[in-house]
Amino acid sequence: MNDVISGSVGQVRPQTFQCSEPLPLKSGAVLPGFSLVYETYGKLNADASNAVLVCHALSGNHHVAGYYDAANREETTGWWDNLVGPGKPLDTNKFFVVGVNNLGGCYGSSGPNTVNPKTSRLYGADFPVVTVEDWVDAQALLANHLGVQCWAAVLGGSLGGMQATQWTLSFPERLRHAIVIASAPKLTAQNIAFNEVARQAILTDPDFHGGHYYEQGVVPARGLKLARMLGHITYLSDDQMAEKFGRSLKDGALKYSYDTDFQIESYLRYQGEKFSGYFDANTYLLTTKALDYFDPAAQAGGSLDAALAQAKADFLVVAFTTDWRFSPERSREIMTALVHNGRRVSYAEIDSVHGHDSFLLDDAQYHAVLRTYFDEVVL
Amino acid sequence: MNDVISGSVGQVRPQTFQCSEPLPLKSGAVLPGFSLVYETYGKLNADASNAVLVCHALSGNHHVAGYYDAANREETTGWWDNLVGPGKPLDTNKFFVVGVNNLGGCYGSSGPNTVNPKTSRLYGADFPVVTVEDWVDAQALLANHLGVQCWAAVLGGSLGGMQATQWTLSFPERLRHAIVIASAPKLTAQNIAFNEVARQAILTDPDFHGGHYYEQGVVPARGLKLARMLGHITYLSDDQMAEKFGRSLKDGALKYSYDTDFQIESYLRYQGEKFSGYFDANTYLLTTKALDYFDPAAQAGGSLDAALAQAKADFLVVAFTTDWRFSPERSREIMTALVHNGRRVSYAEIDSVHGHDSFLLDDAQYHAVLRTYFDEVVL
Numbered sequence: 001m002n003d004v005i006s007g008s009v010g011q012v013r014p015q016t017f018q019c020s021e022p023l024p025l026k027s028g029a030v031l032p033g034f035s036l037v038y039e040t041y042g043k044l045n046a047d048a049s050n051a052v053l054v055c056h057a058l059s060g061n062h063h064v065a066g067y068y069d070a071a072n073r074e075e076t077t078g079w080w081d082n083l084v085g086p087g088k089p090l091d092t093n094k095f096f097v098v099g100v101n102n103l104g105g106c107y108g109s110s111g112p113n114t115v116n117p118k119t120s121r122l123y124g125a126d127f128p129v130v131t132v133e134d135w136v137d138a139q140a141l142l143a144n145h146l147g148v149q150c151w152a153a154v155l156g157g158s159l160g161g162m163q164a165t166q167w168t169l170s171f172p173e174r175l176r177h178a179i180v181i182a183s184a185p186k187l188t189a190q191n192i193a194f195n196e197v198a199r200q201a202i203l204t205d206p207d208f209h210g211g212h213y214y215e216q217g218v219v220p221a222r223g224l225k226l227a228r229m230l231g232h233i234t235y236l237s238d239d240q241m242a243e244k245f246g247r248s249l250k251d252g253a254l255k256y257s258y259d260t261d262f263q264i265e266s267y268l269r270y271q272g273e274k275f276s277g278y279f280d281a282n283t284y285l286l287t288t289k290a291l292d293y294f295d296p297a298a299q300a301g302g303s304l305d306a307a308l309a310q311a312k313a314d315f316l317v318v319a320f321t322t323d324w325r326f327s328p329e330r331s332r333e334i335m336t337a338l339v340h341n342g343r344r345v346s347y348a349e350i351d352s353v354h355g356h357d358s359f360l361l362d363d364a365q366y367h368a369v370l371r372t373y374f375d376e377v378v379l
Numbered sequence: 380m381n382d383v384i385s386g387s388v389g390q391v392r393p394q395t396f397q398c399s400e401p402l403p404l405k406s407g408a409v410l411p412g413f414s415l416v417y418e419t420y421g422k423l424n425a426d427a428s429n430a431v432l433v434c435h436a437l438s439g440n441h442h443v444a445g446y447y448d449a450a451n452r453e454e455t456t457g458w459w460d461n462l463v464g465p466g467k468p469l470d471t472n473k474f475f476v477v478g479v480n481n482l483g484g485c486y487g488s489s490g491p492n493t494v495n496p497k498t499s500r501l502y503g504a505d506f507p508v509v510t511v512e513d514w515v516d517a518q519a520l521l522a523n524h525l526g527v528q529c530w531a532a533v534l535g536g537s538l539g540g541m542q543a544t545q546w547t548l549s550f551p552e553r554l555r556h557a558i559v560i561a562s563a564p565k566l567t568a569q570n571i572a573f574n575e576v577a578r579q580a581i582l583t584d585p586d587f588h589g590g591h592y593y594e595q596g597v598v599p600a601r602g603l604k605l606a607r608m609l610g611h612i613t614y615l616s617d618d619q620m621a622e623k624f625g626r627s628l629k630d631g632a633l634k635y636s637y638d639t640d641f642q643i644e645s646y647l648r649y650q651g652e653k654f655s656g657y658f659d660a661n662t663y664l665l666t667t668k669a670l671d672y673f674d675p676a677a678q679a680g681g682s683l684d685a686a687l688a689q690a691k692a693d694f695l696v697v698a699f700t701t702d703w704r705f706s707p708e709r710s711r712e713i714m715t716a717l718v719h720n721g722r723r724v725s726y727a728e729i730d731s732v733h734g735h736d737s738f739l740l741d742d743a744q745y746h747a748v749l750r751t752y753f754d755e756v757v758l
Contacts, residue, residue, distance in 0.1 A: 026635075027633075027635035028635075029635070128635070129635040129636065186626065187626070188617060188620070188621055188625075188626075189617075189620035189621050189623075189624040189625055189626065189641070189643040190612060190615075190617045190620050190621070192626070192641050192643050192644065193608075193611075193612045193620065193643050193644075193647055194612060196608070196641075196643070196644040196647055196648075197605060197608045197609050197612070197647070199637060200604070200605055200608065200648070200651075201580065201605055203637055204601040204604070204605070205601075206585055222583040222584075225579070225583070226576060226579055226580055226583070226605065229572075229575070229576045229579065230576050230609065232572075233569060233572045233573060233576070236569075238567060238568075238569045241567070241568035241569050241572065242567055242568050242569070244568075245568040246567075246568055247565065247566070247567075247568065247571070247674065247677075254406075254672060256405075256406035256407075256408070256507070256508040256668075257508065258578060258582055258664060258668075261668075261671065261672075262568070262571050262575075262671065264568040264571050264572050264575070265571065265572075265575045268572055268575055268576070269575075269579070272579075285637060289635075289637075292640065292641065293633060293640075295626065298626075
């Protein structure tokens with residue numbers, strides 16, 4: 001009862017899709033077979049017209065909504081639970097919602113920390129570099145498995161939005177709506193530069209052992225911590241950092257040492273420490289490469305207009321004013337190319353102080369836009 | 380002859396100022412004595428009214444102009460040689476120009492890589508954390524040594540500009556002009572955050588050994604490389620990176636590995652590698668702390684207006700449109716506080732694509748502003 005009132009999908013359990021077919025990857029490598037861990041919320045309707053795929057970003061996973069443990073609910077709640085549930089903007093009374101952990105992930109899907117069937121050892125650095133296109137190919141096989149021929153919608157924020165975009169290019173007939181939030185048609189040199197510093201932090205950590213650290217009983221926690229600290233700077237807006245932390249001191253006075261002087265240092269160290277305790281460094285590396293490589297225009301002579309000519313879905317593109325990782329300008333590039341192609345596209349630029357992270361938060365205006373859009377999706 | 384034509388001050392040699400007086404530091408620590416390495420260009424006039432002090436930024440030093448080795452001129456030229464020399468904007472035919480390596484530096488002035496007289500071993504991590512105020516105090520003792528009671532001007536870019544500002548507060552009667560370029564009245568939370576990631580990269584490098592790495596025969600090169608790579612991202616503008624590197628590939632095709640795919644990666648790795656080969660990690664740490672701590676308003680109840688009320692110098696404040704490390708907005712804060720105090724202040728906002736690094740380059744408009752300003756300094 002509480003769950004209904006609070007709009008939670010309630011207690012959930014992940015499932016596993018085992019695919020024994022070989023999956024050819026964009027790199028030329030072939031995965032001999034793979035597993036995808038996923039969750040579903042709501043019920044697939046009779047003609048399978050109400051399925052919505054949620055794609056995750058850099059550090060996300062398949063656990064989108066609900067919780068695993070009622071006794072430990074807050075800690076085990078899905079990362080987009082504010083959006084997905086009965087009566088929520090993506091309403092599970094209407095839609096059958098699917099969350100999936102991508103290939104190369106570290107939450108149970110085939111990835112560096114799973115067993116390589118060829119060697120019976122953990123893949124580690126031998127797990128191939130995967131791309132957004134590869135992820136979408138694998139997600140399409142999951143869709144087959146679930147009996148979903150055509151998604152009502154595919155959505156995601158940031159890197160998740162890139163997957164939604166890629167769906168419209170790889171399988172134009174297999175989705176009716178693409179919802180692309182806080183995303184970009186490709187990374188800039190500055191975006192790649194930040195990713196490269198994060199990668200070098202991991203790759204040069206002596207505990208990385210060429211990506212085969214599992215066997216050494218260590219993890220490159222120092223490198224992963226640095227990567228996450230750096231990431232956090234790009235997720236928050238300058239203004240929000242100024243407002244939330246400013247130059248506030250942690251302990252009231254400067255210490256004249258390398259101990260923590262400012263609150264912002266304490267916050268970043270804490271975030272980095274926490275992340276390096278649960279996330280996998282090889283997955284972090286793979287995922288930043290998928291980000292760097294995504295560039296649909298490159299395969300269409302450099303023209304985003306030409307690349308998106310294949311798309312058949314309707315689009316909702318959402319950007320946030322203070323997002324400097326993927327600024328509204330980047331979303332407008334996507335919107336403009338869609339307009340040039342005569343596609344139906346809605347564009348919302350949300351006034352938010354929370355920078356790139358806004359896509360995860362339950363800003364009223366933002367959620368109202370999504371609610372309205374989903375309400376109008378005809379099944 | 381060639382030197383006169385090219386406007387070079389010619390071959391130069393650093394000198395050393397030994398001060399045996401104890402120097403009390405802002406932290407409460409006391410340096411029992413210290414050395415400052417410096418260079419001078421041009422001639423001090425009879426009434427010592429033509430002296431100009433150039434303050435360096437994070438990775439700079441005393442070698443501002445001229446060269447050390449005629450046979451190896453390009454590699455041994457000073458970092459602001461485009462600005463300082465006979466006939467150049469800061470004209471050594473008119474001015475006696477002084478460059479100094481700050482306390483805590485790694486170019487010969489007392490710092491972590493010099494001998495601690497108390498222990499007869501290298502200071503390493505025992506060198507005290509020094510501040511902009513401490514630097515200015517030490518520079519004032521150098522001024523005494525040189526017979527300079529009042530500088531015609533003190534100038535610097537970035538952290539150098541903070542020293543110029545601090546001169547007007549610590550010794551308001553001892554300079555007539557302060558030239559504050561690409562600077563800020565204090566760091567924001569985001570600025571501090573970037574510094575903190577850089578510091579953590581160094582502090583967590585296993586070769587750091589608590590700052591006593593010299594004795595171990597190693598240097599924390601991995602950490603210092605990461606710090607410099609990250610720094611470089613903030614020195615360049617997003618637009619300039621896009622223009623210079625964009626998504627250009629280093630070897631024509633994606634590699635599907637963690638080898639270098641993009642030119643920007645190659646550039647950053649090269650810059651990081653080079654820097655970690657000559658700069659000292661302890662000095663990097665100290666200098667980022669000096670940046671973080673600089674906040675004259677904090678000692679005046681949080682009011683920059685109140686802090687700058689002590690200043691008596693005339694000011695030139697210069698900002699660059701694409702500088703996102705210290706944006707023009709930050710320079711305008713300084714300018715506005717000076718105006719509120721009725722000070723004479725000129726403000727120039729230079730249209731440049733080169734971001735924070737612009738202050739080091741010889742942009743025509745920028746140099747014209749400096750030339751005009753220095754031409755009008757009455758001796």
